Amino acid sequence: MVDCIFCGIVEGSVPSDKVYEDDSVLAFRDINPVAPVHVLIIPKKHVPSLLDAEEEPELMGKIIAAASKVAKELGLAEKGFRLVNNCGEHGMQTVYHIHFHLIGGRQLTWPPG
Numbered sequence: 001m002v003d004c005i006f007c008g009i010v011e012g013s014v015p016s017d018k019v020y021e022d023d024s025v026l027a028f029r030d031i032n033p034v035a036p037v038h039v040l041i042i043p044k045k046h047v048p049s050l051l052d053a054e055e056e057p058e059l060m061g062k063i064i065a066a067a068s069k070v071a072k073e074l075g076l077a078e079k080g081f082r083l084v085n086n087c088g089e090h091g092m093q094t095v096y097h098i099h100f101h102l103i104g105g106r107q108l109t110w111p112p113g
Contacts, residue, residue: 006097036105076104
C-alpha cells in the first residue's frame with residue numbers, strides 16, 4: 001500500500017532489524033523500544049487494523065504463533081512478556097497496518113496507560 005511504512009519494510013525498501021520471517025508474517029525490532037525487548041509483529045498482507053481482521057482468522061493465528069516463537073527465541077518465555085495491539089485513534093494506533101508489540105525483558109507495570 002502506498003505510504004505505509006510497514007508495507008515498505010515488507011517490500012524491503014525500508015530497512016529493519018528483522019528477528020523473524022515466514023511466508024505470511026514479519027517481526028522486527030521497534031526503532032523506539034520501551035523495554036529491553038520490543039518487537040513489532042506484522043502480517044505481510046496489508047490489513048489496516050484489528051477491526052479489519054475478522055476476514056483474516058488464519059492470518060491472525062499465524063501472527064500469534066509467530067509471537068510465541070519470537071518470545072521463546074528472545075528469552076522471554078520463562079519470565080513473561082506482553083503482546084499489545086493498539087487499535088484506532090483512542091487506542092493510540094499510529095501506523096494503520098495491523099501490528100502487535102511484543103514487549104519484555106524487564107518487569108512490566110499495570111495499568112499501561
